[in-house]
Amino acid sequence: xxxxxxxxxxxxxxxxxxxxxxxxxxxxxxxxxxxxxxxxxxxxxxxxxxxxxxxxxxxxxxxxxxxxxxxxxxxxxxxxxxxxxxxxxxxxxxxxxxxxxxxxxxxxxxxxx
Amino acid sequence: xxxxxxxxxxxxxxxxxxxxxxxxxxxxxxxxxxxxxxxxxxxxxxxxxxxxxxxxxxxxxxxxxxxxxxxxxxxxxxxxxxxxxxxxxxxxxxxxxxxxxxxxxxxxxxxxxxxxxxx
Numbered sequence: 001x002x003x004x005x006x007x008x009x010x011x012x013x014x015x016x017x018x019x020x021x022x023x024x025x026x027x028x029x030x031x032x033x034x035x036x037x038x039x040x041x042x043x044x045x046x047x048x049x050x051x052x053x054x055x056x057x058x059x060x061x062x063x064x065x066x067x068x069x070x071x072x073x074x075x076x077x078x079x080x081x082x083x084x085x086x087x088x089x090x091x092x093x094x095x096x097x098x099x100x101x102x103x104x105x106x107x108x109x110x111x112x113x
Numbered sequence: 114x115x116x117x118x119x120x121x122x123x124x125x126x127x128x129x130x131x132x133x134x135x136x137x138x139x140x141x142x143x144x145x146x147x148x149x150x151x152x153x154x155x156x157x158x159x160x161x162x163x164x165x166x167x168x169x170x171x172x173x174x175x176x177x178x179x180x181x182x183x184x185x186x187x188x189x190x191x192x193x194x195x196x197x198x199x200x201x202x203x204x205x206x207x208x209x210x211x212x213x214x215x216x217x218x219x220x221x222x223x224x225x226x227x228x229x230x231x232x
C-alpha cells in the first residue's frame with residue numbers, strides 16, 4: 001500500500017517570509033497525482049495545489065508552489081510571502097491509479113505577525 | 114451547485130448508542146470516501162464507495178462500523194454501540210466519475226465533517 005509521510009508536525013513562519021513543508025511518499029506506480037490540502041480551523045478541507053506525476057514541471061498556484069522530485073518520491077510545498085490566513089493544517093495526499101487517496105498526518109503551520 | 118453536504122455537524126451519543134452520519138455528494142459525483150480524523154492526527158481512510166457498491170473498505174474496523182451508498186439518497190456511515198474511542202471528526206469526500214485519462218487529476222471535494230462525541 002502507498003504511504004505518505006509528513007515529518008514536520010509543526011512549522012512556523014514570519015509573516016511575509018517563505019516556508020517549505022515536506023512530504024515524501026512510497027509507491028511502485030508510475031502514474032499518479034499528488035495534492036496539498038489545507039485545513040483551517042473551520043475544518044473545511046481546501047485544495048491548495050496538485051501535481052501530475054508524469055509532468056516534469058513543478059505546479060504553481062500564485063504564492064504556492066511545489067518541488068516535485070519523482071525519483072526521490074518527494075513533494076514539498078513552498079509558501080511565499082506568507083499571510084496570516086495561511087495558518088492551518090496542511091495535508092499532503094497521493095492519489096493512486098486505483099482511485100484511492102492516501103493522506104499524511106499533517107503539518108500545523110503557524111504564521112507569526 | 115451545492116458542495117458536499119454532511120449532517121449533522123455535531124453528534125453526541127452515549128456509549129452503546131448508534132451513530133448515523135450522512136453525506137450527500139456533489140451533484141453528479143458517484144464516488145464517495147469516508148475518512149476519520151482524530152485530534153492531532155491526519156485523515157485515516159475508512160471506506161470508498163460507488164453507488165450501491167463498496168469498492169474498498171480496508172480502513173473500516175471489522176466490527177460495529179458499516180457504510181452504504183444507495184442508488185437514491187445519501188451515503189450513510191453507521192457506527193453501532195459507540196465507545197469513547199469513536200469520538201472523532203468524520204469527513205466525507207466525493208469525486209466525479211470520468212474517463213481513465215481524466216480521473217487521476219480529479220480532486221476530492223470535502224464536506225465540513227461531522228464531529229462525533231461519545232459520552
